[in-house]
Amino acid sequence: MGQQESVTTSLASGVSAEIGRSLAAVDAELARRYPGDPGTRQPVHTVYVPGDVFTADTIRSWGDQALAALDEHAPDAASLARVLGLSDALAGPVYERVRAKLDREPVEDLRIDFEDGYGTRPDAEEDEAAARAARLVHAAYADGTAAPYTGIRMKCLEAAVRDRSIRTLDIFLSGLMKAGGLPDGLVLTLPKVTYAEQVTAMVRLAEEFERALGLAPGRIGFEIQIETSQAVLAADGTATVARMIDAAGGRATGLHYGTFDYSAGVGVSAAHQSSDHPAADHAKAVMQVAAAGTGVRVCDGSTNVLPVGPSARVHEAWRLHYRLTRRALARAYYQGWDMHPAHLPTRYAAVYAFYREGLEPAAARLAAYVAKTGGAVADVMDEPATAKALSGYLLRGLDCGALDRDEVGRLTGLTRADLEAFAIPRRAARRATAR
Template sequence: MRVTLSDPLALIPGFEQTHREQETRYPASAVEWQPVHTVYVPADRFDAGTVTAWGDAALDLFERHLPANDLAELFETDERIVSAVHEKVAAKLAREPIEDLRVDFEDGYGLRPGEEDGHVAAAAEAVAALHANGTLPRRWGPRVKSFADGDPVRSVRTLDGFLTGVIERAGSLPDGFVVTFPKVLMRAYLGQFADCLEALEKGLGLGAGTLRFEIQVEATQTVSFLDADLVPSLDGRLSAAHFGVFDYTASCSLPPHEQRLDHPACDHARHVMQTAFAGTGVELSDGSLAAFPASDDRQVVRDLWRRHAGMVGHSLSHGFYQGWDMHPSHLVSRYAAVYAFHLSRYEEYSHRVRAWQEQRGAGGGVMDEPATVKTMAAALRRADLALGDV
């Protein structure tokens, strides 16, 4: 064909540099495994038996209060997948009840100036024991205190003692480590904390970039500085962003009875997080339900499960595939809701993706766009990873 411009690229002298920057900021990557939850355990209540104890407690509740024929009604689950969901939840609680564990030295722990060093040492010993026994969750680490509290030395000292203690006892740093950095009210705190991680790497003889951290989005101030420049500014150290529902709703001056995960103010914050971190590889996690069964009464337990599953479903529908669990009972409703979510449309998505690949109609008047097909393929991959099928 005839064209007018002989060398279009010569008209765009900055293109190659811009494209390289795009590939650095927004790397094209396949869906990888991400934990469906993070379990927070106060440091003074954490020991080498915590993972087993949580699994045993959750499985006991599951076996006593959730027969398979009740699952459809309790969790509004398609009856065609009830049996599969029930079996998978039982197997998961027995095999791997906790996917991501955070030893909490922040809000769940409190201020204990004369005790924290001792609890740090005990936590490091417990992590090393879990690692030796093969029961350390695939993701693990501490949540340290915030710099916003005005005492960064306490925060860094806890992290230093925790890492040093684990490495001394385990012989190396077990895979899956991440540290949670809460209440980030000033953007500068992120760079300062990243510098501390770099110094710890050098002091402990770890490879550059080994120590990564996740931030908690817990205040309106934090939302205001989430943008596309944040990730490259931290040289790849930022691994995830977790939403903190109660601190966030408090920062919005919402009344106590409106401090809930599905409040519109929380939806806004989550959407800002998605916008800021889309395509960067930074994982997103939702918050928690701060409630647990007040007794062992079956109806009380099941009411809690129904409430929690509703919150998990809200998160999943908004593209947040991870959340916080604060009590063993939450493991039951977490896995039931997650598995039902992934299985409910698995066959439909598989059929539509195959139809697209074979260049034929999917049936039912459906005309899928390429972006929809890509999303369905990602959903299938995410389902396989969450369900443990790969």
């Protein structure tokens, strides 16, 4: 070996340490505000069912109705491919996986609704419905029939319904604790949030519940529904949604866009209220940037065009829902709302086609990145951020059932743990530090 060339430096020995001390507060603030994605599964959708309609067999009923819609309006892979424009290569695998999903796990995220979908009822009636919801949710988790994520949407914290909202939440959480405890998949949704102070109030409620019920601090999280223009842009021109995330103090798990309330609020006529309207795109883009890096996930809204009636009408509604879902996925909104059982076939068809179409290119790019050879994609110079995106894409495909672990492993040479290390590097680094 040749003689090592000497290295010349100019800075005094203490400069680096001094710079580190000057940025210590910033380092701590970055870690607090931007911890990165939690690395947990994100459901591909949320299904809302009114509190008085929810029963022990709601999930199975939605799955059966979705399968019946397929049987009637697209009884085989070729017919669904014609409706949605799927390629011959995708049609069979997508159709088979959709049917299997509807049989095995038709709903990934269920919200029992005590807000718009439920309306105003006598207090005694809503009390009983909230208590009943707690009993049914506990029983579903106990017997394995619950959706992976389940919870309630109570009324908002505006003055007119505030007491009713708090009481419904109290009855539901107290009922779960009495029955055996809060399930791991519990999700609470706070609707019609306009000011960050309402989020602060929800945090106060969570803290009081934790003290009253003997729960660990921070156990109760919640989603924030963005349904008003004031939730996106404050009177002083700042992004209210960013303030809401900060006000949640780490308890916010998601931001859900409310297509119709928001569209109506900014003056969009009913015929043009859709998740692809420019007003919707603007709101979701602000939500997306505000949530980036915080661990808070963004959820798209819904379509109110229901796939019901004769086949021609169902097919038209399916094409719309499929297109809107694919559009959302391309814009990194990996979750949306579904309003009817017959939306489930196109929800899963769109999700599965999205991940299966990109499986081989994504796997090839990731394998080439790992091998540092360029491989079959030598014209693409990928960076760590791209490897993170590729791994996250494959993990989401695995979680929803679009992809199988064996095929991903065969194409990438990586295990799920390997993918997670690429997808959430800061989290992986923290785990390594903790060890």
